[in-house]
Amino acid sequence: MENRVPYHHELDKQFSIDFVSPDLEAMGDRIVGYDGHKSVKVESFELDRTVYIVYTASGASGAxxxxxxxxxxxxxxxxxxxxxxxxxxxxxxxxxxxxxxxxxxxxxxxxxxxxxxxxxxxxxxxxxxxxxxxxxxxxxxxxxxxxxxxxxxxxxxxxxxxxxxxxxxxxxxxxxxxxxxxxxxEYDWMEWVNEYINESKRLLTVRRKGGRFKYLEEFGCDILVRKHDIEIPLEEYELDLQRNERWRRYAERHEELWIDFTxxxxxxxxxxxxxxxxxxxxxxxxxxxxxxx
Known part of the structure; x- marks a missing residue:
């Protein structure tokens, strides 16, 4: 059975994954390190081992x-x-x-x-x-x-x-x-557009937080699930990249995607x-x- 982990917190979609660790003490240190205005939620998931995830929100709210x-x-x-x-x-x-x-x-x-x-x-x-x-x-x-x-x-x-x-x-x-x-x-995309939007969101997510996802994959996560049920099969994306290389490579893929859309x-x-x-x-x-x- 495939192990799925929600990218956004299931009770509040404003929150998304910010930190991943199997170490509860490291999790506590991370939380203490946030400034006082940071909104934080913590969840645990049973994958190949127990993994703790910190979800954070930007603080923006309202219309x-x-x-x-x-x-x-x-x-x-x-x-x-x-x-x-x-x-x-x-x-x-x-x-x-x-x-x-x-x-x-x-x-x-x-x-x-x-x-x-x-x-x-x-x-x-x-x-x-x-x-x-x-x-x-x-x-x-x-x-x-x-x-x-x-x-x-x-x-x-x-x-x-x-x-x-x-x-x-x-x-x-x-x-x-x-x-x-x-x-x-609710606003919804035409089918022909939806495939571009969904892949765009996958690329954006992996580009920003691929380093965290690498650890999730190592701990047994197969699929990340964004809101609107957009699935990110981790094995289909190269995660073991230095940040600069990840940003460059996925920016190039994103540009190719939107040229294809146009x-x-x-x-x-x-x-x-x-x-x-x-x-x-x-x-x-x-x-x-x-x-x-």
């Missing part, structure tokens, strides 16, 4: 659109092209939150604080050379990797991806990505001519966005 994320001063300090794109990113994010409320009648909840300082590096680290599909995929991937927003990072990144492709070709329209609301009244979106939109269309550079994209103002 994402009620968090104070007035970024005007920060965005104004950015290089000009980054400032224009970041402004549009925040607009897309706000629109996602509002659309979610209008469709579901409830607010998107924040699970982390906004990391405004991550937005400009996300834009600077993108290779803006290549086809429109490649650049749009890199743009979406890097925004997701940086995880600057308190929630809805994937939805916002897809919105920016569409915005970029429409600046390349105004006739482009992103194929439907979300299912019509069912009786649960390519499929273009195919589904019947716009295959865009596959060979040159992309816009960052400054060209920013210039196009300024014309929308």
């Amino acid at each position: 994402a659109d009620e968090i104070d994320y007035d970024l005007v001063e920060y965005i104004d300090s950015m290089e000009s092209a980054n400032s224009v794109i970041a402004t549009r990113l925040v607009t897309v994010f706000r629109n996602v939150l509002e659309e979610n409320y209008e469709e579901e009648g409830k607010r998107v909840q924040a699970y982390k604080d906004i990391a405004a300082e991550a937005i400009e590096p996300a834009l600077n680290q993108i290779d803006w050379n290549g086809t429109a599909v490649e650049v749009a995929g890199r743009l979406a991937s890097n925004l997701i990797l940086k995880h600057a927003l308190p929630n809805a990072n994937h939805r916002t990144a897809i919105g920016i991806c569409q915005l970029y492709l429409r600046r390349v070709n105004p006739d482009f329209s992103m194929p439907e990505t979300a299912k019509p609301l069912d009786k649960t009244d 390519e499929e979106a273009v195919h589904r939109a019947g716009m295959t001519n865009m596959l060979d269309t040159d992309g816009l550079t960052k400054h060209e994209f920013a210039g196009e966005l300024k014309e929308l103002e």
Whole structure:
């Protein structure tokens, strides 16, 4: 029988794995080492041996659109092209939150604080050379990797991806990505998108915490289970990597994934001519966005 361990705490999905040890004393030392504002939960699991896991939460809570994320001063300090794109990113994010409320009648909840300082590096680290599909995929991937927003990072990144492709070709329209609301009244992805979202979340999780998962695998865990029942079969991911190598390798895989997503979106939109269309550079994209103002 496969041993499963929840990545998020089963009673509060805001909490995720932060520390793993079979040593109860080491577990106690870890907990004592957290600052007083850190929220902590501890669970034990019977795998090949008893393993203790510390789950922690970022401390952010409440509706994402009620968090104070007035970024005007920060965005104004950015290089000009980054400032224009970041402004549009925040607009897309706000629109996602509002659309979610209008469709579901409830607010998107924040699970982390906004990391405004991550937005400009996300834009600077993108290779803006290549086809429109490649650049749009890199743009979406890097925004997701940086995880600057308190929630809805994937939805916002897809919105920016569409915005970029429409600046390349105004006739482009992103194929439907979300299912019509069912009786649960919860946002859900179309099947073709869901495989990308799920793998994206697996790669993000392994990239951030693969070192901890290596120990879990050694102690007998076969599968980590994220919220929404996203399974991470540990044997399918290389975990025994130095942190820098893990971050680099899984960032590359994540970028490839989102270029594949963008390519499929273009195919589904019947716009295959865009596959060979040159992309816009960052400054060209920013210039196009300024014309929308």
